[in-house]
Amino acid sequence: MIEFKKELGRENAANYIILCNELNCPGLQEKFPNLNFDVLRQQKNLKILCPFLNGVVMFVDLGHLPYHKIKSKLCKITAENKSMFFDMHLVVSEDYSNESLDAVLSGIGIGLYDIGLYKEKKDPQLFHITVDYKNDFDLQKLNYSVMTQNHVMNLINAPGNKANAPILAEATKSSAKDYGYSCQYYDDSALESMNMEAVRTVGRACKEFTGMLELEYKHPDFKEKPILLVGKGVTFDTGGLSLKGSQNMHFMKCDMGGGAAVLGAVELIAKLGLKTHVVGLVPMAQNSVAGNAVLPGDVITSYSGKTIEIIDTDAEGRLLLADAVSYGNKKYSPQVLIDIATLTGAAVRTFGYECAAFFSDNEELFQQFNGLGKTIGERIWRLPLWEEYGREMNSDIADIKNLSAKPMAGASTAAKFVEFFTDEHPKWAHIDIAGVAFGNNPFSKDKSATGYGVRLLADWIEENYCV
Numbered sequence: 319m320i321e322f323k324k325e326l327g328r329e330n331a332a333n334y335i336i337l338c339n340e341l342n343c344p345g346l347q348e349k350f351p352n353l354n355f356d357v358l359r360q361q362k363n364l365k366i367l368c369p370f371l372n373g374v375v376m377f378v379d380l381g382h383l384p385y386h387k388i389k390s391k392l393c394k395i396t397a398e399n400k401s402m403f404f405d406m407h408l409v410v411s412e413d414y415s416n417e418s419l420d421a422v423l424s425g426i427g428i429g430l431y432d433i434g435l436y437k438e439k440k441d442p443q444l445f446h447i448t449v450d451y452k453n454d455f456d457l458q459k460l461n462y463s464v465m466t467q468n469h470v471m472n473l474i475n476a477p478g479n480k481a482n483a484p485i486l487a488e489a490t491k492s493s494a495k496d497y498g499y500s501c502q503y504y505d506d507s508a509l510e511s512m513n514m515e516a517v518r519t520v521g522r523a524c525k526e527f528t529g530m531l532e533l534e535y536k537h538p539d540f541k542e543k544p545i546l547l548v549g550k551g552v553t554f555d556t557g558g559l560s561l562k563g564s565q566n567m568h569f570m571k572c573d574m575g576g577g578a579a580v581l582g583a584v585e586l587i588a589k590l591g592l593k594t595h596v597v598g599l600v601p602m603a604q605n606s607v608a609g610n611a612v613l614p615g616d617v618i619t620s621y622s623g624k625t626i627e628i629i630d631t632d633a634e635g636r637l638l639l640a641d642a643v644s645y646g647n648k649k650y651s652p653q654v655l656i657d658i659a660t661l662t663g664a665a666v667r668t669f670g671y672e673c674a675a676f677f678s679d680n681e682e683l684f685q686q687f688n689g690l691g692k693t694i695g696e697r698i699w700r701l702p703l704w705e706e707y708g709r710e711m712n713s714d715i716a717d718i719k720n721l722s723a724k725p726m727a728g729a730s731t732a733a734k735f736v737e738f739f740t741d742e743h744p745k746w747a748h749i750d751i752a753g754v755a756f757g758n759n760p761f762s763k764d765k766s767a768t769g770y771g772v773r774l775l776a777d778w779i780e781e782n783y784c785v
């Protein structure tokens with residue numbers, strides 16, 4: 319576990335990082351009387367290692383870079399110099415903004431992530447990191463954010479056999495108990511009595527790994543309708559009978575990234591004790607192959623009563639979302655409805671790993687997420703929900719089909735499918751995180767979880783739906 323502690327004027331650290339925009343900013347030379355700032359000023363590198371006191375100074379001059387760049391640079395520096403963080407003191411100059419400090423600490427927190435979840439011999443993880451700052455920065459909140467993101471990354475990096483629905487339910491129940499929110503788990507037979515056939519269809523080849531988590535955090539001071547978050551929880555996606563190619567199929571353990579972001583956001587909101595009311599729904603299934611698996615062409619009846627023609631069994635995430643969105647909407651009448659999912663390869667082909675695809679006709683929601691996403695380095699970009707895309711989802715024999723016949727605009731047609739089950743909720747947004755939940759990280763050789771979405775959802779609620 320990584321925890322930053324506040325400490326002023328610490329002189330016995332093995333390693334130091336100085337955070338400043340200008341080397342001649344007030345007070346910095348006084349803090350480091352032995353350091354030759356004239357030499358440092360001539361250096362143009364981002365990272366300068368030089369002897370100082372009994373250890374090393376890592377000087378980080380990031381100028382005025384945007385949040386996501388500071389965060390990713392610090393993440394890289396940290397992952398490459400991990401042993402330095404066993405004993406590290408950060409000195410924050412007075413000209414350094416809270417936003418930049420947040421980016422630096424978030425980057426360090428992610429950079430120290432330990433990917434070796436199942437190694438017999440674990441690397442030591444005893445980091446003593448202190449921070450010297452005077453302003454009103456909320457270090458506790460940052461610690462909670464990093465801790466929660468690390469937890470979510472563990473869930474996503476865990477393979478299918480270590481993070482199926484019952485296992486995720488146990489982990490979430492223990493989190494709910496620790497942090498004070500409610501957690502209900504419905505297994506396949508409970509979902510049967512609730513008529514959640516779309517969820518059950520995806521998991522039909524593996525019923526013991528089909529389920530849904532329903533989380534609720536409610537502060538007594540918040541009197542309005544809740545905010546509903548729905549996250550796709552495909553714990554492993556083989557594609558079903560529309561089988562994926564074997565190359566890189568192991569990455570499909572990340573297909574519950576949206577669900578994990580919802581679990582993390584509710585946990586973080588509870589840790590922070592925000593004065594709000596949030597409900598999280600995570601429908602889960604393992605999309606597998608077996609004799610009883612759903613067939614392409616099958617028609618099923620969703621929770622809403624609307625029928626769905628299954629054109630392609632690999633377009634399964636939207637089926638989970640369809641049922642959970644209808645169920646949550648009916649049960650809670652939420653004032654806002656957000657769904658988040660690693661939904662389409664089309665979102666990745668459009669944006670690469672740079673941002674999530676965002677869909678909403680609600681201008682206010684778009685502005686909120688767009689502004690926040692830039693501020694915390696979890697960017698979104700809006701794509702349209704034009705009715706033409708919806709027409710591509712018309713089925714001859716059912717109310718809707720789960721895949722367009724045309725191999726284009728796949729992120730938009732998927733969004734239109736989800737929209738079909740929102741009962742025209744006026745404040746709905748769909749966030750496709752297929753390109754950003756899982757990617758290249760400096761702490762892993764292979765692709766791994768990024769933690770995207772936890773803060774985007776939690777901070778968004780804190781900024782807009784708290785009393």
Ligand SMILES: [Zn+2]
Binds near residue numbers: 555605635
């Ligand atoms: Zn799929």
